[in-house]
């Protein structure tokens with residue numbers, strides 16, 4: 127049971143300026159907060175021991191949502207407190223409070239609001255996250271346009287705002303990002319996260335192993351896992367409604383070939399696969415994979431069944447130049463960050479997807495934490511709209527049996543538990559209008 131009292135959250139070693147703003151936030155003293163925020167960086171100060179930030183303090187002091195038998199007087203008092211907390215939080219976020227800072231219990235302000243059952247406050251944190259991530263996306267784009275000299279400016283901004291690249295922390299990109307799969311939005315001290323950043327270059331050089339219903343790299347990152355089979359099944363059903371034969375399909379990221387096996391069952395007219403990892407390509411070429419030379423030769427015409435070896439970033443321009451168009455495109459890589467998924471749907475989907483086609487991706491963005499998942503659902507939805515795509519989210523139940531505990535059950539031998547949520551939002555993307 128968490129101790130949410132003020133005495134346990136403001137430590138004895140808390141510096142006076144931090145203590146002052148934490149106390150003002152705890153009591154929802156808006157005039158005092160406004161004054162304190164004149165000092166740059168004040169909104170994101172944290173107690174050195176508990177890592178309590180002013181946003182945490184503002185939310186924590188509310189306590190749990192009132193129960194059903196709360197008296198009308200208490201309810202009205204609670205309503206007033208919530209309104210005061212909202213006013214303080216808005217001010218804090220306006221002045222740079224970091225939506226994804228974690229305290230010593232690994233809770234962001236939004237996680238804390240969710241634990242206390244404060245839905246309205248949780249939504250405010252989600253909105254702050256969306257604004258921050260959209261802004262950092264713009265700054266990242268700006269960075270690419272700059273000469274090397276200016277790079278420090280953006281890095282400095284990221285540091286200052288505690289932004290962590292949406293990087294696949296070892297899951298697939300479902301573009302996530304799972305590819306990024308699961309974008310890592312939370313900046314944890316190294317010893318706590320016990321992780322090395324996963325990146326595409328290192329991953330593509332790593333050794334990978336297929337065993338026990340998993341594809342794992344030599345750092346123990348789960349590249350693909352059998353528990354995702356149901357998600358693959360539902361993705362195929364969504365991309366090919368009614369599972370008609372004779373469609374043109376492009377799949378990016380072979381992994382364990384789960385989704386390709388399902389696509390193949392629909393007897394497509396064209397089935398193209400892009401895969402970059404040399405060892406995965408070696409596995410594909412064996413009889414075990416069912417997608418080796420015999421499968422390629424069995425296509426309805428030369429090139430109808432084809433595995434393209436290489437990164438999608440290199441192969442897709444070639445497909446565009448050939449004039450290839452598909453009815454269904456699925457994207458599920460590993461070790462890439464969200465910017466790559468965004469690049470794919472912005473630059474390549476318009477040319478590769480038929481006007482009536484459907485695009486989907488593995489949606490593992492931020493899937494190790496509910497608030498990150500909620501933020502990235504909205505961020506990706508907005509970027510998809512910018513790219514001319516409408517997205518419907520099919521919400522699926524995820525059976526968490528065997529997935530509850532890091533290092534146990536399905537996660538045995540896998541370094542990071544990249545999925546913790548009981549709902550999966552399956553994206554079904556079509557052209558707007």
Ligand SMILES: C[S@@+](CC[C@H](N)C(=O)[O-])C[C@H]1O[C@@H](n2cnc3c(N)ncnc32)[C@H](O)[C@@H]1O
Pocket residue numbers: 297298299326349350358378379380381382383384385386400401402403406436437438439458459460461462
């Ligand atoms: C999560 S797995 C795909 C799982 C697949 N959906 C399945 O059903 O088994 C990701 C795959 O993407 C591949 N990959 C990673 N980066 C890539 C890139 N830039 N281009 C093409 N393939 C890539 C990985 O080697 C890996 O095989």
